[in-house]
Amino acid sequence: MHIRFDVPADPAYPGRVAAALSSVRLRKYGYIGAVLAAVGAIGFAVSRGFAWGDQVSPLCMAMVVGGLLSMLYPPWVRLRARRRSSRYAVEGAYDITDDNIMMRSGSESGGIAWDGVAQVRATPEFWIVYVGRMPATVIPRRLMSAEDAETLRAYMAKRGLLQLR
Numbered sequence: 001m002h003i004r005f006d007v008p009a010d011p012a013y014p015g016r017v018a019a020a021l022s023s024v025r026l027r028k029y030g031y032i033g034a035v036l037a038a039v040g041a042i043g044f045a046v047s048r049g050f051a052w053g054d055q056v057s058p059l060c061m062a063m064v065v066g067g068l069l070s071m072l073y074p075p076w077v078r079l080r081a082r083r084r085s086s087r088y089a090v091e092g093a094y095d096i097t098d099d100n101i102m103m104r105s106g107s108e109s110g111g112i113a114w115d116g117v118a119q120v121r122a123t124p125e126f127w128i129v130y131v132g133r134m135p136a137t138v139i140p141r142r143l144m145s146a147e148d149a150e151t152l153r154a155y156m157a158k159r160g161l162l163q164l165r
Helices: 013-047 053-088 146-158
Strands: 002-007 092-097 100-105 108-113 117-122 126-131 134-140 162-164
Touching: 002 146, 013 053, 013 126, 013 134, 092 134, 100 134, 146 162
Parallel strands: 117 162
Antiparallel strands: 002 092, 092 100, 100 108, 117 126, 126 134
């Protein structure tokens, strides 16, 4: 297998990459926030029926506010990442072989050996490549030809790396 494709200098592309990589790590804040907000709302509603409710209601309100802030944290981080990364729009390229994934962006280049890849998760736009438990890079499917994307998908599936969301 030898797949090569270019990445154009699109100002929106680095932001989409940053959003894809951060969404994996930030998902837990949404879950924690939803639980906090639900427990706080239930606690607030239940405490209204008891004499000690006035003592507990500030704690319940703090849980609701904390939960809402926790749920708003991931979109805020993604928005900031998109804004900051737009100035990093440079041309690049990917060169994917049976041995490794080589990436070039501007004057920098780097690579990841397939032997070091723990898993690959599919999103609508990217394949997120994990080294260990950390997302290391993304492979943009929309920039590849359909036959190259299918070849790479089959290769990753054969190696047992590909996990669908």
